[in-house]
Amino acid sequence: MRLPNGDEVTAPTPVWGLDIQCEKGTNLSYGPWADRQREQLFLFFFPQDYQTMKVFIFIASVPGEIRQVQQFDVRLNILAEATVDILFSKLIMRDGKQENQTNAVHMNVQRGSYFEMTLPWTVSDDGYVTKINGQFLHVDASSSLNYRNLLEAETLDYRVNVHYPSVWNHHQTWDLEFNGCKATYHFLYAHKEFFQDMIEDWSSRVPPDLLHFVPYSWNFIIRMQEFELITLANGYNWVDCEHQANAHIAFCGELFDLRFTLPFTDFLPETVLLKFIIVGENVDLSLFLPPTNTSSNIITALSRNARLIEKEDRPKHSFSSEKWRKFCKLSSGWVDCWHVPELQLSISYTYHPVPPVGPSPQANVSTPEKEELLLSPIRAPHRKKSPMEIIKNLTPEQFDPTSVTADCINVDLRITKPSEIKLYGSVLRMFINLKDCTEQYPPCPTVALDRLIFEMNKRYSETQLQVVVSPLILTTSDDPNHQRLSAHQHLHTGFLMLSGLQMRGDAMFSAEERSLDEETLEYAWLVELTVGTLSGKLTTPQLQNIITALEAFVFTVEDAENSLRHPRPYLYCYHGTPQPQCPQTTSEHFCPTTDTIKYKMVRASLDGISLNLVESGTILCFQMQELLSDPLIGMEAAHNFGTIVKDHNYALTSHTHANIRLLHKQRFFESVVGPLVELFSTTNDIKTKSCALVAIASLLPWLTHIVLNAHIQKLLPVLLQGLYTSDFSKIGEVSINLERHDARCGSETRLSTLTTLASLLKQNASPAERHTSTLISFLMPLTTYHPLTVGVKALECLAALVTLPVSVILPYRNEVSFFTAEEV
Numbered sequence: 001m002r003l004p005n006g007d008e009v010t011a012p013t014p015v016w017g018l019d020i021q022c023e024k025g026t027n028l029s030y031g032p033w034a035d036r037q038r039e040q041l042f043l044f045f046f047p048q049d050y051q052t053m054k055v056f057i058f059i060a061s062v063p064g065e066i067r068q069v070q071q072f073d074v075r076l077n078i079l080a081e082a083t084v085d086i087l088f089s090k091l092i093m094r095d096g097k098q099e100n101q102t103n104a105v106h107m108n109v110q111r112g113s114y115f116e117m118t119l120p121w122t123v124s125d126d127g128y129v130t131k132i133n134g135q136f137l138h139v140d141a142s143s144s145l146n147y148r149n150l151l152e153a154e155t156l157d158y159r160v161n162v163h164y165p166s167v168w169n170h171h172q173t174w175d176l177e178f179n180g181c182k183a184t185y186h187f188l189y190a191h192k193e194f195f196q197d198m199i200e201d202w203s204s205r206v207p208p209d210l211l212h213f214v215p216y217s218w219n220f221i222i223r224m225q226e227f228e229l230i231t232l233a234n235g236y237n238w239v240d241c242e243h244q245a246n247a248h249i250a251f252c253g254e255l256f257d258l259r260f261t262l263p264f265t266d267f268l269p270e271t272v273l274l275k276f277i278i279v280g281e282n283v284d285l286s287l288f289l290p291p292t293n294t295s296s297n298i299i300t301a302l303s304r305n306a307r308l309i310e311k312e313d314r315p316k317h318s319f320s321s322e323k324w325r326k327f328c329k330l331s332s333g334w335v336d337c338w339h340v341p342e343l344q345l346s347i348s349y350t351y352h353p354v355p356p357v358g359p360s361p362q363a364n365v366s367t368p369e370k371e372e373l374l375l376s377p378i379r380a381p382h383r384k385k386s387p388m389e390i391i392k393n394l395t396p397e398q399f400d401p402t403s404v405t406a407d408c409i410n411v412d413l414r415i416t417k418p419s420e421i422k423l424y425g426s427v428l429r430m431f432i433n434l435k436d437c438t439e440q441y442p443p444c445p446t447v448a449l450d451r452l453i454f455e456m457n458k459r460y461s462e463t464q465l466q467v468v469v470s471p472l473i474l475t476t477s478d479d480p481n482h483q484r485l486s487a488h489q490h491l492h493t494g495f496l497m498l499s500g501l502q503m504r505g506d507a508m509f510s511a512e513e514r515s516l517d518e519e520t521l522e523y524a525w526l527v528e529l530t531v532g533t534l535s536g537k538l539t540t541p542q543l544q545n546i547i548t549a550l551e552a553f554v555f556t557v558e559d560a561e562n563s564l565r566h567p568r569p570y571l572y573c574y575h576g577t578p579q580p581q582c583p584q585t586t587s588e589h590f591c592p593t594t595d596t597i598k599y600k601m602v603r604a605s606l607d608g609i610s611l612n613l614v615e616s617g618t619i620l621c622f623q624m625q626e627l628l629s630d631p632l633i634g635m636e637a638a639h640n641f642g643t644i645v646k647d648h649n650y651a652l653t654s655h656t657h658a659n660i661r662l663l664h665k666q667r668f669f670e671s672v673v674g675p676l677v678e679l680f681s682t683t684n685d686i687k688t689k690s691c692a693l694v695a696i697a698s699l700l701p702w703l704t705h706i707v708l709n710a711h712i713q714k715l716l717p718v719l720l721q722g723l724y725t726s727d728f729s730k731i732g733e734v735s736i737n738l739e740r741h742d743a744r745c746g747s748e749t750r751l752s753t754l755t756t757l758a759s760l761l762k763q764n765a766s767p768a769e770r771h772t773s774t775l776i777s778f779l780m781p782l783t784t785y786h787p788l789t790v791g792v793k794a795l796e797c798l799a800a801l802v803t804l805p806v807s808v809i810l811p812y813r814n815e816v817s818f819f820t821a822e823e824v
Helices: 032-045 190-202 296-305 368-378 387-392 486-491 540-558 624-628 634-639 641-645 664-682 686-702 705-709 712-723 745-763 766-782 788-801 806-823
Strands: 016-022 026-030 071-078 082-094 097-109 114-120 128-143 149-164 172-187 216-232 248-264 272-288 335-351 408-414 420-422 446-449 452-458 462-469 472-477 493-498 501-510 521-538 599-615 618-623 729-731 734-736
Touching: 026 032, 032 082, 032 190, 082 190, 097 190, 296 335, 296 540, 408 452, 472 540, 493 540, 521 540, 540 599, 624 634, 624 686, 634 641, 634 686, 641 664, 641 686, 664 686, 664 705, 664 712, 686 712, 686 745, 705 712, 705 745, 712 745, 712 766, 745 766, 745 788, 766 788, 766 806
Parallel strands: 016 071, 026 082, 172 216, 521 599
Antiparallel strands: 071 114, 082 097, 097 128, 114 128, 128 149, 149 172, 216 248, 248 272, 272 335, 335 408, 335 420, 446 472, 452 462, 462 501, 472 493, 493 521, 501 521, 599 618
C-alpha cells in the first residue's frame, strides 16, 4: 500500500498469543514429572520427522490472502501474592522397600512478577530461537529440608534463549541468564545432594543412543548485584534447625558473576571439560557466632574497639558500614573479617563420565557376535547390577585404580588488588590486623605482604601441598599516650621482617586391604617448613603488644569450650570398620585408627635471626649464627651463650623483677642446640667452627643430665672435637691456633667439655661405646695436662669407661699400659 506522500506501508504480521492474569490465591507447580508430560504433548502434536526444516520466505501480504503468523507469545502476569512450587522425587529405602519421597522448592512472589515465552513459527537460515524471560519480585524461596532457608531477593530476572538449527541433529545452544538484586542465598552441604536429586529426576532416563543423539550446550550466567552468600560453620556439620543457634560465615559484596558451560557435544565422550569463572567485586567475608557461644562477646568487643592504622601510621577506619545488608547486619552481631576489592576464581574440571546403567548403545553393535546384547532390551527384564555393587566385590588386587586416567581439577584464585584481613583466630590473608580492646591501648600490629601462593596436587596415591609467602613486614606502634624525647621518636614504630616462607606437605595414601568403594588409607604425612631470615627492631612495649595479640589469636583458635561433639559415637580403625566391631579389637585395647599409626615428620629450617630489642640508650640484640661468624666478637658471643642459662645472684632473678618461667633453660637449649650443631658441621670457616664449639660447651655445665642424655648422640661428636683443643688444635682436617684469637678458649673449653662428659659417662657410658677408641686416644694425653683440673677430669672419664663391657675395653689394655710406662 502506497501513501499519497510516496511511502510504502506493509501490513503488520498478525499477533497470536495468550495472556494470563493471575490474581489472589495463585499457586503454580512444576517439576520433572510435569516437564515429561509437556514433552509427551509436544511429541504428540509436533512429532519429530528427522528432516531438515525448510527456511521460511517472507511474502508481503496480498489482499485476499491469509496473513502469515511468525510466532506465538505467552505472557503470564501475577497481580497478587502467589506461590511457585518446584516438585521432584527420589527413591529411598523404608522398611526394606523402595518408596518415592517428594521434595520441593517453595517460593513466594509478590505482585508484578511475570513470565513470557515466545515460540517461533518460522525458520531462518540458521534455525529458530525460543525465548523465555520473566521476573520474580520480592521472592522468598525455601526448601523441604529441615533447614528451610534458601533464597531471598528483591528482584530475580531470568532469561532463556534456546537456539535450534535447521538440521535436527546439529548443535543446539541453550543460554540461561539469571540476574538477582539484593539477594541472600543460604548454602548447606545438604543442598548438594538436594539439587543433585532434582537434576537426576529431571534428566533423561533413556540409555544413550547414537541414532537419536543431538549435541547441545548449556551456557549459564548467574549475576547478583548486592548479594549475601551465607553458609553454616558449626563443628562436624551440625545444623540447629529448631533454635537457629548456628555459627555462620558469609560472603557479602556488590557484584557476583558466575559463568560456566555444560557441553553435551559428543556421544559417550571419554572426557568432558567444565570451566567455571567467578568474579567478585568489593567482597567482604563476615563471621557470626550465636549468643550461646562464649567467644561471641570477645569477637564483638575486638571488632568494636580495634584501633587500626595504615602504612603511614595514620589512623584507619574499620570496614565501611554503608553497604547493603539484610541478614548479615553488624548491629545483629556480625563481624567483617576480610575485604577484597576484586577477585577472580577459575575452576577447570576434566572428568570421565560413566554411562548410565542399561543395555549397550546400538552404535556399538556391529558384529553378529553381539546379537545377544542387541536383543537383550526386548527380552524378559532382569535387574542389572549397578557399578557400585560391582565395585564392592572387587579388590585392588583384581583391579588397579591407577590404571585408569584420573579426573583433573585445576583451581586458580587471584586477588589482584590490595585486600585487608582482620585476624580472628581463623582468618589469615594479605593484610592482618590483630586487635586489642580499648583506645588506651596501642594500635593493632599489622602484617603486609605482596603475594601468597597456595598450590595443591591431589592424586590417587599422593597429595602434595605448597604454600609460598613473599617477604612480609609486621609493624607495630607504641601507646599513643607514651611520649618520647625528640631524639628517640624513631622508636615510636617497630617492625619485624621475614624474608620469605615456604611450606611443603606430602600426604601418602595406600589401597592395601581396602575395597574400591572405601577411601584409601593415609599412612604418612610429611611437612617441610623453610623460613627465611627474621630481622627487626622492637621496643619491649611493642613486643608485649604482639604477644598479647598472639595470645588472643590462639585463644580464639582453640576455643575448646565451644567445640561440638562428633555425631558418630565411635571411631573407624585403619581397617575401615568401627573400632568396637573390628576383629582386631581386644578387651584391652581398640584396633588403632589411621591417625594413631600414621607416620608424621616435620622438618623446619630457619636461615637466621637478627632481632633488636631497643629502648632509649639500650639495645639487646639476638643474632645467633651471624654473631658467631663475626671475626671480631664471635668468640665473645660464644662464651656468653652460657650466660643466659647459668645461675646468677645479681641478675636475671625474681628479686630483680625478671620473669623466670619453668624449664626456661631446657627450652633455650632445645632452640639453639640444633642450629649450633648444624653450624659446627656445615661451616668451612675454622674460626666459626671453633665459636660454635665454645658456644655448645658454655651451655653444658648448666643443664641437667636428663636434657643432655636426650642429645648425647648428637653432641658426642662435637664434644670429641672439644677434647683435642690445645695451643695448636685440630678441628676436622685443618690446624689452627686457638690461643692466637682467644687465650681462654683452649683450657676453659676443654675443662667445660671434660666436666660435662665425665658427668654423662658416669650416668650412662653405653652411648660412648662406638667412640671408645677415639675417647681413649684423646683422654690419655690429657691426664698429664696442666692445669691439674683438666687431668683429673680426664681420669674420671677414663674411669667411667671401665663400666663398658669387657669385650669393648680389653683390646685397649696394651695401649694404656704402654702410655703409662712411657710417662713413668
